[in-house]
Amino acid sequence: MIDAQGNNLIFLLCAPRSGSSLATVMLQNHSKVFATQEMWYLMSLYDLKNNPLRPYGGMGIIKQFYNAIVPNEVFEQACRSFSLQIYNGLLQGSGADLVVDKSPRYYYILEFLDKLFPQSKRIWLIRNPFSILSSYKKVYADSHEGFNLADELYNPQFNIKMTDLTAGMFRYYDYFSESHPLAYRLFYEQMVSKPEEEMHKLCTFLGISYEQGIEKYGNPVNSVKSDMFYSMGVGDPLLANHTEPHLNSIHNWKEVLQKNEVEMYGRVLGARLFHQLGYSEQLAEAEKWVGVKFDDEPDQELLQLRTTQLAEVTGCKWQAKYRMQSEKAGIQTEPDVIHNASVDSQVFQLQTTLRALEMRLENSYLEQKRLRKQLDTIRNKVNLVKSLIPFGHRITHWASDHLIHRRRKP
Structure with missing residues (x-):
């Protein structure tokens, strides 16, 4: 069961195209873990306070109600109660004890996650940024959505994929910048090269015993859970082409990306990010290939543009350099909220x-x-x-x- 503090709840957080579908399909193969491909619904709860266009109108009334009439603590309690109903409802009949919510764009609501479930465990899946860019290009270039970094990276029009690759990356980087007992760093390259060893360590962090063979997701332990996982039809469309982790995607960024794309993205992120994430070797390889030495600092102007755009489009407000909160928040139960209001x-x-x-x-x-x-x-x-x-x-x-x-x- 998930409790009001978030015990037994796991958030798998990363920039999109970091390999989260692969990590999730291996975790959900464990008998004590329930996971679907992606949920995203906490963003919908958060957006109740914002002002999206609704077919029935009343945008001003709705914004006034949630932001002026309903106190923040009451709103958060209501979101927490609803979420507990959802998460614990998913556990019913599954035999699992833990829920994994894998939603890469939760970088949008990190402050909200900390307030709702301060004792939830958070896994940060880290991948070489050039490989992330390569995965974007590989998946979207030939789709109806399209992907052209040269045209889109500096385009002043809002683009969620460009926000993922810039502001989203740094949101997670800042959030996990300090060690935390409830946070775990999982590196994509190690996960695919030594999957059994990495699953052992990850299970230890989650407080469950490793089960033999969970990394071989092509042989599901629980077919009902596995069928539900694939029925979502989201996440990595190439995942079903394999039955266990492979090394094909570690180095293919050099074949998928062009020199100008590597140079543009390297300049935007800056060298410091690569060094501090442990990708100095890959950065040096990229700099040698394109013949450019990247500055340590990222393109702050572009990062600010993407952050401002997202705020304008969604109404969200971020704390600059926000880090995962260390203190245990005091969560009130629903009767306490009512009692305090009546005092x-x-x-x-x-x-x-x-x-x-x-x-x-x-x-x-x-x-x-x-x-x-x-x-x-x-x-x-x-x-x-x-x-x-x-x-x-x-x-x-x-x-x-x-x-x-x-x-x-x-």
Whole structure:
């Protein structure tokens, strides 16, 4: 069972295309672990407070309700209760004790994860960034989505894949930058080269005994769990081509990527990231191939652009350089929340009213800014038209004179 602190819950976190589907399919082959390919639903809960377009309208009302009327602690408690129903519901009838939630884009809600389930265990799956880029290109280049790094990396338009490869990478890098008893670093290259050994160590971290052969996912221990895993139809579409880990994808970035792609991505990430993740050798190989020495620092301007874009599109707010929280959060049970609210209902109501008024004031300010911008745009158009009027008059006189002269000719 998953409890309110997050015990027995595991988050598998990494940049997309890092090999998380492979790690998950081996873990779910353990009799005590339940995992599907990807869930992502915690992002949907988090987004209740934001302002997405809904077919039934009421965007302003919904935003006002969740951000002004409902206190943060009540909202978090409600999300926690719902999540526990989901996670524990998945465990029913499976015989498993642990749930793995593998959702690579949870870099979007790391602060939210820490608040909801502070005692959950978190696995950081790390892979050579050039291999991650190679996997993106291999999977998406020939699909309807397409993938062209040269066109998309610096394109000012929002692109979630470019956010994955830039801001998302550094979000996880910062989050796991300090050692933590509930965090585990799993390296893709070691996982595929020594799968049995790595599964042994990972099981120890999770507090379960290693079961022989779990890394050979082509021979599932529990066919029901395995069928559910593959039924999701998401994650790595190439996973089903093999029955156990292989080494084919460790070095193929040199065959898949072009020199200009390696140079562009190396400049964006900076050399320090490769060194601190343990990929100095791969970085040196890339620098020798493209003939460029990468700066230590990443392209901060591009990282900030992608972070700002995601915030504008989603309404999310990140803490800069956010790290996994070390302290054990005090999680209240649902009756405690109700009791505390009733202890001083007057203060509660006044605080709620204050938040509502602050939201209305903020919305009013934003509306004024929007109207001012619209007014400035119209004024500029008016001034442009006015500036063209004298020229228009000259054209009119010229045309009139021309016609008069033509009529006078015999």
